[in-house]
Amino acid sequence: MICILALVVFGTLSIFSARHRPLAKEAFDCVFRKLTLRKCESGLDLRLKSQLTGKLLRRHPRFAKIIYKNFELLSLAFTLLFLISFVYMGIGGYNYYLYGDCNGPNESGFCIFDPLGSNEKTSSLETGEACPSNSPSPKYLTLANVNLDIFPTYDRGAENDVIFIGCYACPYTREAYPQIQKLLLRDDVNFVFAHFPIKGKNDHLSDILNAIYLIDKQKFITLNDALFELDPLLLKDEDVIMQLVEEIGMDSELVQASIITNNVSAITAAQAIELQKTGLYGTPTVFVNGNAVVGPKPYRVYTRLLK
Amino acid sequence: MNIETIRNDFPVLKKDVIYLDSSCVSLKPKQVVEAMNKYYYEFPACAGRSIHGFGSKVSGEITAARKNLANFFSTKPNEIIFTRNATEGINLVANSLGLKSGDKVLTSDKEHNSNLLPWQNLTKEGILHQVVLSNQDNTFNLAEFEKQIEGTRLVSIVHTSNLDGVSFPVEKIIKIAHRNGALVLLDCAQSAPHKELNMRKLDADFMVCSGHKMLGPSGIGALYGKAKLLDQLQPFLLGGSTVRDATYTSAEFEGAPAKFEAGLQNYAGIIGFSEAVTYLRNIGMKKIQHHEQELNKQLTDELLNLEAISLIGPAGPSQRAGIFSFNIKDKDPHEVALMLDQSAKIMVRSGAHCVHSWFNARNLKGSVRASLYLYNTEEECTTFIDAVKAIATL
Numbered sequence A: 001m002i003c004i005l006a007l008v009v010f011g012t013l014s015i016f017s018a019r020h021r022p023l024a025k026e027a028f029d030c031v032f033r034k035l036t037l038r039k040c041e042s043g044l045d046l047r048l049k050s051q052l053t054g055k056l057l058r059r060h061p062r063f064a065k066i067i068y069k070n071f072e073l074l075s076l077a078f079t080l081l082f083l084i085s086f087v088y089m090g091i092g093g094y095n096y097y098l099y100g101d102c103n104g105p106n107e108s109g110f111c112i113f114d115p116l117g118s119n120e121k122t123s124s125l126e127t128g129e130a131c132p133s134n135s136p137s138p139k140y141l142t143l144a145n146v147n148l149d150i151f152p153t154y155d156r157g158a159e160n161d162v163i164f165i166g167c168y169a170c171p172y173t174r175e176a177y178p179q180i181q182k183l184l185l186r187d188d189v190n191f192v193f194a195h196f197p198i199k200g201k202n203d204h205l206s207d208i209l210n211a212i213y214l215i216d217k218q219k220f221i222t223l224n225d226a227l228f229e230l231d232p233l234l235l236k237d238e239d240v241i242m243q244l245v246e247e248i249g250m251d252s253e254l255v256q257a258s259i260i261t262n263n264v265s266a267i268t269a270a271q272a273i274e275l276q277k278t279g280l281y282g283t284p285t286v287f288v289n290g291n292a293v294v295g296p297k298p299y300r301v302y303t304r305l306l307k
Numbered sequence B: 001m002n003i004e005t006i007r008n009d010f011p012v013l014k015k016d017v018i019y020l021d022s023s024c025v026s027l028k029p030k031q032v033v034e035a036m037n038k039y040y041y042e043f044p045a046c047a048g049r050s051i052h053g054f055g056s057k058v059s060g061e062i063t064a065a066r067k068n069l070a071n072f073f074s075t076k077p078n079e080i081i082f083t084r085n086a087t088e089g090i091n092l093v094a095n096s097l098g099l100k101s102g103d104k105v106l107t108s109d110k111e112h113n114s115n116l117l118p119w120q121n122l123t124k125e126g127i128l129h130q131v132v133l134s135n136q137d138n139t140f141n142l143a144e145f146e147k148q149i150e151g152t153r154l155v156s157i158v159h160t161s162n163l164d165g166v167s168f169p170v171e172k173i174i175k176i177a178h179r180n181g182a183l184v185l186l187d188c189a190q191s192a193p194h195k196e197l198n199m200r201k202l203d204a205d206f207m208v209c210s211g212h213k214m215l216g217p218s219g220i221g222a223l224y225g226k227a228k229l230l231d232q233l234q235p236f237l238l239g240g241s242t243v244r245d246a247t248y249t250s251a252e253f254e255g256a257p258a259k260f261e262a263g264l265q266n267y268a269g270i271i272g273f274s275e276a277v278t279y280l281r282n283i284g285m286k287k288i289q290h291h292e293q294e295l296n297k298q299l300t301d302e303l304l305n306l307e308a309i310s311l312i313g314p315a316g317p318s319q320r321a322g323i324f325s326f327n328i329k330d331k332d333p334h335e336v337a338l339m340l341d342q343s344a345k346i347m348v349r350s351g352a353h354c355v356h357s358w359f360n361a362r363n364l365k366g367s368v369r370a371s372l373y374l375y376n377t378e379e380e381c382t383t384f385i386d387a388v389k390a391i392a393t394l
């Protein structure tokens, strides 16, 4: 049994170091012989057992005795544990590839491939800080009964719908944005952007976004690109924002006038109400064809949900 | 004999290990290594060929080394042939003696593969190889030997067995053999490092030993042969240094030992080997032998009364030189050796010790062998005893 364990351990180590390759080969040979009901010729099992007990013998003779007597049983237990964890690791890897999270879609918990949980992080709606790990699950998020028509939309008539809910000042939304930009480069995606200003309460940016959208249906994406680029500390500085509006080719005075004449704040307020219906608890939240993905994920996680 | 002073000559012992595998390869004192380095640093040339300064210096050193070895074994320099090791010496005799179909060669049942396979191989050419079985306690069965000696051309026999440390009564064996017209080749790989050997007194015809087991470097050994026999022997390897002159069709061979030392020799090894025997002689072979026996007595007294221990060879430590070869009940010898190494940094040999034939005949897997030498101490033996006891209780 210990040979199987040795094969997996040395096999893995041998990928990185040549020193372990002969041991891995020996372990393979040993396992192969055992599988064909023959004796392990290299004596690897004996060596590992003796080395372990020998080492223990010096300091903990009683413990050494227990190990020596129950070595086969212990190595069986360890091997099974190892194999089980190996299978779980495989599943974790698979989930990580598909969903950017080892625990599967819409789950939270520790993930070895993303130990800091950076793919999971969101900014809490209440505090604007990173969401605690016991956040509600994305599986309760929905677009049912949400009126998306009142949000800035880039409708290409494509078969996929991406709804991106984020806030300009939030670090994780900013982290996710480059993937969204990549998605926008595809011609099979319709795009809706919902600004949900949590951190720093940048409500005025929602108004500007909505006002620009009313004036020019295409321009809001350019605005997004510029705002996500901007130092978040400057988002509150109206002069800077107005200058930025000019830079993207809009008349800032016209935009400001539109905010008042079109009662944009009412639109903004209505949007906030709609977003509440989604069950939203943090940003970024992205719906790809109705499937919610929370936190900044690798690009492949979004594209996998495309038709 | 001051062990502390001796131990200081072996830098490797500072590594805090207990080396009990000298029967395989002994440690080397710094004097030996320095003598070899001197060759490489100061006169790294060839002997007996070039007549320049370096060449003459090496020639002088090799001549002196041969003389030193001849003194060590109480014989004459032209009777010492340098070989790679004991194995090569045995093969040289086997291939040069001119054994003919029907000639009988006797060995014991405890021979190292090096003194078994060359004879086994010759059976393909019609040579008869017979084995003299030992007594129950692994000592030599003289009566059996006397029964089998008749018609024997060569007795090739181990002096001290690497299996259990038992020394055969070679004086008697040689006398009986000679009385019956047989020659005797002694495998002294394990006796030369540990006891005084006097070739004149013993009257052996051939004797082989290895430098690496007697404080010398590896890759060098010696074959002793009586001068008149060496004259009759055909060279085994042919080439440079073995001839006085040669034409395209013929060669005029040198006498012994040159005709057996073909090609450029291991000069550093020869010089180191000579330094090793000087070292041994300075300490005194009798003192070394006595020291090892005292230590073996300590091991025997403490371990033999353990129920789990079974000893290979006779119970009396004085009959087993510096070797304590044993098994622990229900434990694989390799397992025991590894545990000794891991638990107390004790290095012993495990397995069949190249005497597979003996173990196979008894259906045994092998044994654990602790072999002692001049640098081992009582404290080391105590640690070994404690470690073996701990393993035996597992």
Ligand SMILES: Cc1ncc(COP(=O)(O)O)c(C=O)c1O
Binding pocket: B023, B024, B085, B086, B087, B088, B112, B114, B115, B158, B160, B161, B162, B187, B189, B190, B210, B354
């Ligand atoms: C009794 C005996 N004979 C012959 C040999 C062979 O010696 P070498 O390997 O140095 O040729 C050994 C080595 O262990 C030995 O113990």
